[in-house]
Amino acid sequence: VWVGTRSMSKATYPGLLDQVVAGGQPAGLSFLENVEKECLEEASLPPEVIAQIQPAGVVSYRYTTRKGLSTKSIAVFDLEFPEGMSPICGDGEVEEFNLMTIEHALESIRTKLPLWKPNAALVMVDFALRHGFISSEEPGYEELQTLLRRS
Numbered sequence: 001v002w003v004g005t006r007s008m009s010k011a012t013y014p015g016l017l018d019q020v021v022a023g024g025q026p027a028g029l030s031f032l033e034n035v036e037k038e039c040l041e042e043a044s045l046p047p048e049v050i051a052q053i054q055p056a057g058v059v060s061y062r063y064t065t066r067k068g069l070s071t072k073s074i075a076v077f078d079l080e081f082p083e084g085m086s087p088i089c090g091d092g093e094v095e096e097f098n099l100m101t102i103e104h105a106l107e108s109i110r111t112k113l114p115l116w117k118p119n120a121a122l123v124m125v126d127f128a129l130r131h132g133f134i135s136s137e138e139p140g141y142e143e144l145q146t147l148l149r150r151s
Contacts, residue, residue, distance in 0.1 A: 001102050001127070002087055004042075004094040006117065013117040017108070020087050020097060021045075022120070031055070031075040039079070042094055043087035054078045059126045059148050061119060076123055102133045122148060 004018045023038040025031065035053060039045040056076045063070055081087075087097045100108075106128055109121045116124075126148050128134045134141060 001105055001124070002081070002097050002099055003105060003124075004087075005096050005098070007093050007095045010093060015095065016117045016120070017115050018094070018117045018120040019123055020094075025075070032077075035075070035077050041091045042089075043097070044090040045079075045087065049079070049082065049085065052079060056130060057126075057149075059119075059122050060150055061122055061148075062150075063118070072119070074119060074123060076126060078127070102128055102131070106133065 002020045004020050006013055006016050006018050008014045021035065021038045021042050023034065023042070025034055029037065032053070032055070036050050039050045039053070040047075054077060056078045058073050059076055060071065060073045062072075086099070087094075089096065105124050109116060109124060113121060125134070125144060129141075129144060129148070134144070136142075
Protein backbone atom coordinates (compact mmCIF):
# COMPACT_ATOMS: atom_id res chain seq x y z
CA VAL A 1 0.00 0.00 0.00
CA TRP A 2 1.10 3.55 -0.63
CA VAL A 3 1.38 5.73 2.45
CA GLY A 4 1.83 9.48 2.49
CA THR A 5 3.90 11.46 4.96
CA ARG A 6 2.21 14.75 5.77
CA SER A 7 4.10 17.93 5.01
CA MET A 8 5.95 19.49 7.92
CA SER A 9 4.19 22.75 7.04
CA LYS A 10 0.73 21.29 7.81
CA ALA A 11 -0.98 22.93 10.80
CA THR A 12 -2.26 19.56 12.02
CA TYR A 13 -0.31 16.32 12.35
CA PRO A 14 2.82 17.52 10.45
CA GLY A 15 5.17 14.73 9.44
CA LEU A 16 2.80 11.90 10.38
CA LEU A 17 1.85 8.96 8.16
CA ASP A 18 -1.42 9.37 6.27
CA GLN A 19 -3.41 8.03 3.36
CA VAL A 20 -2.25 8.86 -0.15
CA VAL A 21 -5.23 11.18 -0.55
CA ALA A 22 -7.43 12.76 2.10
CA GLY A 23 -9.30 15.98 2.60
CA GLY A 24 -12.22 17.74 4.17
CA GLN A 25 -15.60 17.51 2.50
CA PRO A 26 -16.56 20.85 0.90
CA ALA A 27 -20.16 21.89 0.38
CA GLY A 28 -21.41 21.42 -3.15
CA LEU A 29 -19.29 18.36 -4.00
CA SER A 30 -20.25 14.70 -3.69
CA PHE A 31 -17.86 12.36 -1.87
CA LEU A 32 -16.78 10.94 -5.24
CA GLU A 33 -16.23 14.38 -6.78
CA ASN A 34 -14.17 15.40 -3.77
CA VAL A 35 -11.95 12.31 -3.80
CA GLU A 36 -11.39 12.75 -7.54
CA LYS A 37 -10.36 16.37 -6.94
CA GLU A 38 -8.04 15.39 -4.08
CA CYS A 39 -6.43 12.59 -6.16
CA LEU A 40 -5.49 15.12 -8.80
CA GLU A 41 -4.34 17.83 -6.35
CA GLU A 42 -2.48 15.77 -3.72
CA ALA A 43 -1.11 12.79 -5.68
CA SER A 44 -1.11 14.04 -9.31
CA LEU A 45 -2.99 10.96 -10.47
CA PRO A 46 -4.03 10.89 -14.13
CA PRO A 47 -7.75 10.92 -15.02
CA GLU A 48 -7.73 7.34 -16.34
CA VAL A 49 -6.45 6.09 -12.97
CA ILE A 50 -8.81 8.31 -10.98
CA ALA A 51 -11.71 6.83 -12.98
CA GLN A 52 -10.97 3.44 -11.34
CA ILE A 53 -11.77 4.62 -7.78
CA GLN A 54 -14.15 2.31 -5.92
CA PRO A 55 -16.31 3.44 -2.97
CA ALA A 56 -15.49 1.24 0.04
CA GLY A 57 -17.80 2.47 2.78
CA VAL A 58 -17.54 4.75 5.77
CA VAL A 59 -15.32 4.65 8.85
CA SER A 60 -16.71 6.34 11.95
CA TYR A 61 -14.88 7.34 15.10
CA ARG A 62 -15.25 9.44 18.24
CA TYR A 63 -12.75 11.45 20.19
CA THR A 64 -12.73 13.84 23.12
CA THR A 65 -12.24 17.57 22.61
CA ARG A 66 -12.28 20.47 25.06
CA LYS A 67 -15.93 20.96 24.09
CA GLY A 68 -16.90 17.31 24.65
CA LEU A 69 -17.28 14.21 22.50
CA SER A 70 -16.90 14.63 18.73
CA THR A 71 -18.13 12.08 16.18
CA LYS A 72 -16.62 11.95 12.69
CA SER A 73 -17.23 9.84 9.60
CA ILE A 74 -14.80 9.32 6.74
CA ALA A 75 -15.89 8.22 3.26
CA VAL A 76 -13.42 5.54 2.21
CA PHE A 77 -12.36 4.68 -1.35
CA ASP A 78 -10.03 2.03 -2.76
CA LEU A 79 -7.82 2.50 -5.80
CA GLU A 80 -5.38 -0.03 -7.20
CA PHE A 81 -2.53 1.68 -8.99
CA PRO A 82 -1.32 0.30 -12.31
CA GLU A 83 1.96 -1.62 -12.04
CA GLY A 84 4.93 0.71 -11.93
CA MET A 85 2.89 3.82 -11.15
CA SER A 86 3.74 6.02 -8.17
CA PRO A 87 1.84 8.98 -6.71
CA ILE A 88 3.57 12.34 -7.12
CA CYS A 89 3.33 15.09 -4.51
CA GLY A 90 1.17 17.76 -6.09
CA ASP A 91 -0.01 20.49 -3.77
CA GLY A 92 2.61 20.47 -1.03
CA GLU A 93 0.38 18.80 1.56
CA VAL A 94 2.37 15.57 1.34
CA GLU A 95 6.11 15.43 2.01
CA GLU A 96 6.59 12.06 0.32
CA PHE A 97 4.90 8.81 -0.62
CA ASN A 98 6.25 5.39 0.37
CA LEU A 99 5.22 1.94 -0.76
CA MET A 100 5.00 -0.65 2.02
CA THR A 101 3.40 -4.01 2.51
CA ILE A 102 0.09 -4.02 4.36
CA GLU A 103 1.76 -6.24 6.96
CA HIS A 104 4.44 -3.56 7.53
CA ALA A 105 1.77 -0.86 7.78
CA LEU A 106 -0.18 -2.89 10.36
CA GLU A 107 2.98 -3.64 12.36
CA SER A 108 3.77 0.06 12.34
CA ILE A 109 0.28 0.82 13.67
CA ARG A 110 0.68 -1.86 16.38
CA THR A 111 4.14 -0.76 17.53
CA LYS A 112 4.59 2.86 16.41
CA LEU A 113 1.07 4.30 16.46
CA PRO A 114 2.25 7.86 17.31
CA LEU A 115 3.82 8.01 13.82
CA TRP A 116 0.32 7.86 12.26
CA LYS A 117 -2.32 10.53 11.92
CA PRO A 118 -5.00 8.98 14.16
CA ASN A 119 -7.82 8.67 11.64
CA ALA A 120 -5.38 7.44 8.96
CA ALA A 121 -4.50 4.48 11.19
CA LEU A 122 -8.22 3.69 11.44
CA VAL A 123 -8.62 3.78 7.65
CA MET A 124 -5.60 1.48 7.22
CA VAL A 125 -7.04 -1.01 9.73
CA ASP A 126 -10.39 -0.83 7.89
CA PHE A 127 -8.62 -1.59 4.58
CA ALA A 128 -6.85 -4.56 6.17
CA LEU A 129 -10.11 -5.90 7.58
CA ARG A 130 -12.01 -5.52 4.29
CA HIS A 131 -9.25 -7.22 2.28
CA GLY A 132 -8.63 -10.12 4.66
CA PHE A 133 -5.24 -9.04 6.02
CA ILE A 134 -6.61 -9.29 9.56
CA SER A 135 -7.95 -12.74 10.30
CA SER A 136 -11.30 -13.25 11.97
CA GLU A 137 -9.28 -15.36 14.47
CA GLU A 138 -7.29 -12.27 15.52
CA PRO A 139 -8.17 -11.15 19.09
CA GLY A 140 -10.46 -8.12 18.94
CA TYR A 141 -11.52 -8.73 15.31
CA GLU A 142 -15.27 -8.38 15.94
CA GLU A 143 -14.78 -5.35 18.15
CA LEU A 144 -12.71 -3.63 15.42
CA GLN A 145 -15.42 -4.34 12.85
CA THR A 146 -18.10 -2.91 15.14
CA LEU A 147 -16.20 0.17 16.33
CA LEU A 148 -15.15 1.29 12.84
CA ARG A 149 -18.77 1.39 11.71
CA ARG A 150 -20.43 2.89 14.77
CA SER A 151 -22.02 6.27 14.21
